[in-house]
Amino acid sequence: MKKIINDPKRVVDESVAGFGAAHADLVRVEMDPIHIVRADAPIAGKVGIVSGGGSGHEPLHAGFVGFGMLDAAVPGAVFTSPTPDPILAATKAVDGGAGVLHIVKNYTGDVLNFETAADLASVEGIDVRSVVTNDDVAVKDSLYTAGRRGVGGTVLVEKIAGAAAERGDSLDEVAEVAERVNANARSMGLALTPCIVPHAGEESFTLAEDEIEIGIGIHGEPGRERIKLEPADGLVDRLLAPILEDLPFESGDRVLLFVNGMGGSPLVELYIAYRRAAEVLGERGIEIARSLVGNYITSLEMQGMSITLLKLDDEMVELWDAPVQTAALRWGR
């Protein structure tokens, strides 16, 4: 295992400490229990937004703490949901009296730990609402399963809900737009290579030199299917087809196209994928009104990508365009 780390057990602590030092203008870092809050939190009268989950998906979530997006991020151990304590601490730290929204990716661990934290926060008199993201079309959705995973759509939910909270929307309103973004987002990912969790020290799965995994999530888990490597255009088509038919996205729709790197793929490749995705959407009469390309929700050093489509309405566009000032996403200020 080759990594720029010291002790595998201190990866998250040291990285968060470094993040805090590098972005002291944006955030304040608390180490016990570990959480990252906006430098100016709590903001009286503003809905606080807290997200979190296992580490290893950076810049998600700490990279999205700041003006117009998250008020706090709670990092767990690598690929492990945080426990309720730091989620509760973060919730308290960002409560400005208008309530707090938890944005939770749909994984059993995240859902349960955030649930406990929300219960504890309610006991302390904080109004908490939760939105669970579940945009991954690679997973079959059913009442009898754990349901779809929250992946790329989470970034879009955090940006848009963050903008709604920043303009002063109520907790109900912020939760509503977050739900709406999640309901209109669909994603699918693939991996060219596995990743290595520091404490495990071994590759999360093994792939032959000509094999890739289709339908992966963001935890180094294998996907639904293993196929032979194909040219980029074919890969993009494979990701887009189930996304397009799931919502479905149709001619005349306006979308945000998000091509996300899993961490280890160079930007050149993401733009090659973007080119094809734009071509396919164009052929179908779907208008790309906004786009995002880069490594925003990752699996450590995994090579691969995911594509997320969000069907936009006017309010979402307005909130997407609203100023944001975080370590990883910034515009308008």
Add this chain to the structure above:
Amino acid sequence: MKKIINDPKRVVDESVAGFGAAHADLVRVEMDPIHIVRADAPIAGKVGIVSGGGSGHEPLHAGFVGFGMLDAAVPGAVFTSPTPDPILAATKAVDGGAGVLHIVKNYTGDVLNFETAADLASVEGIDVRSVVTNDDVAVKDSLYTAGRRGVGGTVLVEKIAGAAAERGDSLDEVAEVAERVNANARSMGLALTPCIVPHAGEESFTLAEDEIEIGIGIHGEPGRERIKLEPADGLVDRLLAPILEDLPFESGDRVLLFVNGMGGSPLVELYIAYRRAAEVLGERGIEIARSLVGNYITSLEMQGMSITLLKLDDEMVELWDAPVQTAALRWGR
């Protein structure tokens, strides 16, 4: 070779096309000869800034085209300097009558091709000045050699010179501040893994599971020395020592600390490195006035990092803080 590409020969073309499609609000892309210019170029009375070089270092340079930074970027084939034609075309496209600055990384190919383009532009009546960046302390500097490579410092030169041009400085003034930034920047890098150039299809060098290369550049070339993998803190110390002693950086200095990923290393690791670098600088009484952490000048999917220190003066700080609006670096608007 596992990559999200179609034809290896079309990697740059397709990627640039995707970049243009994704960032049509910021840039205009010309495919023959290939170059990327600011959407609003040329800007009358403003010094134009052109940079370029081999592809594979994304977001450098195309990701830095936009308000407050570059007016044009000229991508060559992967790791190969562009030829004079597109450099000339870009120079003409951004000439607003106040002259054009070429920012050239110090590699024989880049220097020669930009030289020819500058000669041709002069013939066409454009006032061209060139600044050659050479901040890499891993390379011994001497009159009898090719000299030091331009690496991480180039990003800082582009940002600061871009801000000077944006505020209306003359060509001489913009060139002067670019030279000053270059003269005060020092960098050094290391690789945990090689990268694979698409047309070559093989790893740029081979390393055992416990070996790393110290003193690498940004072209997948081997470094000065091969050592056993060490904990992150030791690696950071190895990069910082020659940087600190070279300028030298001393107690009381104000610096910009830039921890750059080579493309394939996860952000967690870069922040672990940042933490240690900040600690070392603190111990030495060097003040970190500004910082930058992320993948800004890369070697395809190489895992590794470089550290750049820039000794700041007041004007550099002001220009660093000035608004910038590019695909990869954005603040203030």
Add this chain to the structure above:
Amino acid sequence: MGLDITWAVDWVRRSAQVVSDHRIELITLDREIGDGDHGENMDRGFQAVLPKLDDLHAGSTPGDVLKLVATTLISTVGGAAGPLYGTAYLKAAVAAGDSVSLDAEAIAGILTAARDGIVLRGKAEPGDKTMVDAWTPAVDAATAAAADGADALGALQAAASAAWEGAAATEPLVARKGRASYLGERSAGHRDPGAESSALLLQAAADAAAASAGA
């Protein structure tokens, strides 16, 4: 001859040991159909419990120990296993009440409460390929043993061996809950890591009881 605080503390120590010994195995099982952290998570949790055992005092009960484990796992394990095991130990503590000694029936009651807690939080049914598939046969076996007149040791031994069978029986299943469910059909052919850790913990309980009985 019921099981007392000594047994409870010994169970925790043995649990910490056995989880640490099987850390890599649990990581490997979880890597195959999950995200490779189960062994690390459980080890972090039980290592955190150990120093807290010193906080117990002369009058502490098995229920106090179970509560200590519950709160520590909840605040240190994270992931799915943290809240699920946390709830299990919490419900077990409630079931144990302030009894100082637990007989077979009490043991069966504790295990039932633990299993019900897991189901309450995780909503998994038997056959979903989760830790429930180890706990449910364990609960049934302990209850039957107690009804047949076994002592507490006998009830725990029955529970442990049923848990092992239950864990092994998860191998052919297609997961419907937890991370393994994302793999769909590909989850078949691998043992569920949470079922494995459950069997390890129940075996530790039985071993601690055997040691108590031998002493």
Add this chain to the structure above:
Amino acid sequence: MGLDITWAVDWVRRSAQVVSDHRIELITLDREIGDGDHGENMDRGFQAVLPKLDDLHAGSTPGDVLKLVATTLISTVGGAAGPLYGTAYLKAAVAAGDSVSLDAEAIAGILTAARDGIVLRGKAEPGDKTMVDAWTPAVDAATAAAADGADALGALQAAASAAWEGAAATEPLVARKGRASYLGERSAGHRDPGAESSALLLQAAADAAAASAGA
């Protein structure tokens, strides 16, 4: 019996062929002490020259061919080799002037001009481990051969074999120019890719001359 336009065109065709045949070898040499693109760059350049040969007309001279190669390499190769070879062919074209036939002395003059062009642009000295280390002995050998009364073919054959020796002699050298210089001492023990491609091109020139002579 001088070398004419047929020879010049044949030289270009053979150059394109030989560079394409040795593309991987040149990439590999460059990967070891550079950035692994030399074969790709040269191949791209010479493939771009081929279709342009059709633009030549009845009255075209060897100088026209050299100029065509120069401008095409400059606008398609990039990297260090593009401008260096570009300048070499450009200076060679100037030296060739509008002669329709080149004798041994003219050939020596052309090679000298090419080499001087490379040195002018690249500032490398002999022993810096660059293409200059193939060109300089080649120029010397061609000049000596011409002085000794060899014909154009003989001059080119002398140049080619000296270039091969020069290329081989770069192996032990520590690079002082170009990308290989960044490796310091580690550059020793590898042949310079540009010296190798230079030898390939000069060999192609000699082979084309032999074919002309044979025809």
